[in-house]
Amino acid sequence: MVAIVLLCSSQSILASVFLSQLTQLEEIRLINFTSFSAGLAELEKVKSSFTEEESQYFALLKGYEKSLAGEYEQAFIYLAPLIQSTSSGIYHFRAKVLAVNLYAISHDYLNAFLLLGELNKELPFIDDAVARAQAVGNIAMLYNGIEKYEIALFYSEQFLNSIKDQQLVCRVLVHKLTSLANLKKNSDFLSEIDHGIATCRKSKEKIPEIIMLRDKMQVLLHLERLSEITSLYQSISEDVVATGYPMLIAGILNITAQAYLRAGDLSNAELLAATALRQIEHTSINFVQTELYKLLADLEKRKGNFEAALAYFEKHSALEKTYQDDKTNQQLAFHLAEGELEVKDKRIALLDKDNELLSLQKNLYEHEVKQNRLLLLLLFSVLIIASFMAYRGMSGRKRFKKIAEFDQLTGISNRYHFNNLAKVALDYCELNAKPAALILFDLDYFKTINDNYGHATGDWALQQVVKTCRNFMRNNDVFGRIGGEEFAVVLPGCHADKAALLAEICRDAIATIDTTESGYQFPLSASFGVSSSDISGYQLKQLLADADLAMYSAKQSGRDQIATYTHLMDTAD
Incomplete structure (x- = not known):
């Protein structure tokens, strides 16, 4: 236990002494909770002598103490001032x-994921390795809690690849191993678990070590290696109880009870299950509770006590429904938070696009200074922009959002935004006597894909097509989704032959997309139409109409090909 030496007069205690004591207490937070809590109680008597930094550190540790004790509301009382502080300190x-x-444990999943979004943005700027480890650990734990094990595994591995401190490795490796266990990657798990336990044991990180042992027991249970589980439990039972962590204790008792039940040892199974329930009788509904009631129902059934078995099964069913409802709320909150964060990102993307437009306007202005004949056009453009901004202000936020939105499915411009960007690009080309071309393409037999494999598969196909085609486009090309499965690209500075070459590259790339990743195997192809300013002029409406005629010709000729607009197509039509 960390010895805390307090002098009678708080005025004589040096600030460095308090900070050192707080640091020592944090080091045993996950090793000896009883000593950790007792040390904080002693320091609370002299907290009036703390500096601002010491007060913040003390409040953080009290938050940890209350959370480990399951007193989540009390934990928030200590944490709220730190979170609301204008300071951006550690x-x-x-x-x-x-x-x-704590939000996740308290089932306030929306706030958990919104705050998680903030952490993800702040994390790259945090230099403190301990803080980074705690952040990655909690992020991974939250994703593990909502069964997003692949995401949790990604965060854990990314951190572990960049750190060598064994104590921090232990604190994050425990979450990686939990992900592997739940993903049923048993061989990967078993190849790393003993090293992980040894690392935590060497670092004296008792709680992560016990969590790893729990996960090992869960994997062994899945593999039906029952005797290994019971032997392991007998060797660690005292250490498990010493953690003082009810959920962890109950989880290990549950797994061991399951092993005893499967081995036919009903007496030990019943004893451990009852002990586990007492550990968590005052906690919120959780997976361990549902498992324990199911185990007890099965046990009573084996003993022939059908009335007791029915009573336990009814409790299990009620808890299972509540537990599954909670899981549903988790997923809903995850997607709601994801949506809110995506809206914020889209607004940032909009500002980037606005900056691009401003850059383009600057170029136009420089050309107009050199060519006096464009001065009138510039003044007119400024007048139009000012009028538009005034109109946008009067029409309100809803109008602004409509103009700003991108296509939610594919991430490229929607029809409205595409039209605006395309017209700016075409005007620029016309003013500077530069060529311009337009590609219009439509996925072949897309309705059949939706009908046969579902709209989710159709959405996947649209996303893959956009992702594939964007690889071959320049930064100044304007790419938009203008219909269900119809896309358009404006290519400033390109003649028809260059546009046709790009269309052929995209057509070939679409045809080679591996659709098995969607869960189904089906062909993907598209028909392309190309028009250019050489024949169709610089008006977007005319370029689209002529490209549409060319695309119709490609479809009539058998689909999965390109056609370039000529005047002969008007005659054929």
Whole structure:
């Protein structure tokens, strides 16, 4: 236990002494919770002598103490001032990290994921390795909690690849192993678990070590290696109880009870299951509770006590429904938060596009200065922009959002935004006597894909097509989704032959997309129409109409090909 030496007069205690004691207490937070809590109680008597930094550190540790004790509302009382602080210091960041976990435990998943989004943006700027480890650990734990194990595994591995401190490795490796266990990657798990346990044991990180042992027991249960589970439990039972962590204790008791039940040892199974239930009788509904009631129902059934078995099964069913409802709420909150964060990102993307437009307007202005004949056009453009901004202000936020939105499915411009950007690009080309071309393409037999494989598969196909085609486009090309499965590209500075070459590259790339990733195997192809300013002029409406005629010709000729617009097509039509 960390010895805390307090002098009678708080005025004589040096600030460095308090900070050192707080640091020592944090080091045993996950090793000896009883000593950790007792040390905080002693320091609370002299907290009036703390500096601002010490007060923040103390509040953070009290938040950890209350959260480990299951007193989540009390934990938030200590954390709230740190989170709301205008300071962006390390304690502010670490309080957010802990709050994410507490929100999740308290079933306030929307706030958990919104705060998680903030942490993801702040994380690259945090130099403190301990804080980074805690952030990654809590992020991974949250994703594991909502069964997004692949995402949790990604965060864990990314951190582990960049750190060598064994204590921090232990604190994050535990979450990686939990992900592997739940993904049923048993061979990967078993190849790393003993090294992970040894690392935590060497670092004296008792709780992560016990969590790893719990996960090992769960994997062994899945593999029906029952005797290994019971032997392991007998060797660690005292250490498990010493953690003082009810959910962890109950989880290990549940797995061991399951092993005893499968081995036919009903007496030990019943004893451990009852002990586990007592550990978590005052906690919120969780997976361990549902498993325990199911186990007890099965046990009573084996003993021939059908009435007791029915009673336990009814409790299991009620808890299972509540637990599954909670899981549904988790997923809903995850997607709601994801949507809100995506809207924020889209607004940032809009500002980037506005900056691009401003850059383009600057170029136009420089050309107009050199060519006096364009001065009138510039003044007129400024008048139009001013009028548009005034109109946008009067029409309100809803109108602004409509103009700004991108296509939610593919991430490229929607029809409205495409038209605006395309007209700017075409005007620029016309003013500077540069060529311009337009590609219009439509996916072949797309309705058949939706009908046969579902709209989710159709959406996947649209996303893959856009992702594939964007690889071959320049930064100044204007790419938009202008219909269900119809796309258009404006190519400033390109003649028809260059546009046709790009269309052929895209057509070939679409045809080679591996659709098995969607869960189904089906052909993907598209028909392309190409028009250019050489024949169709610089008006977007005319370029689209002529490209549409060419695309119709490609479809009539058998689909999965390109056609370039000529005047002969008007005659054929």
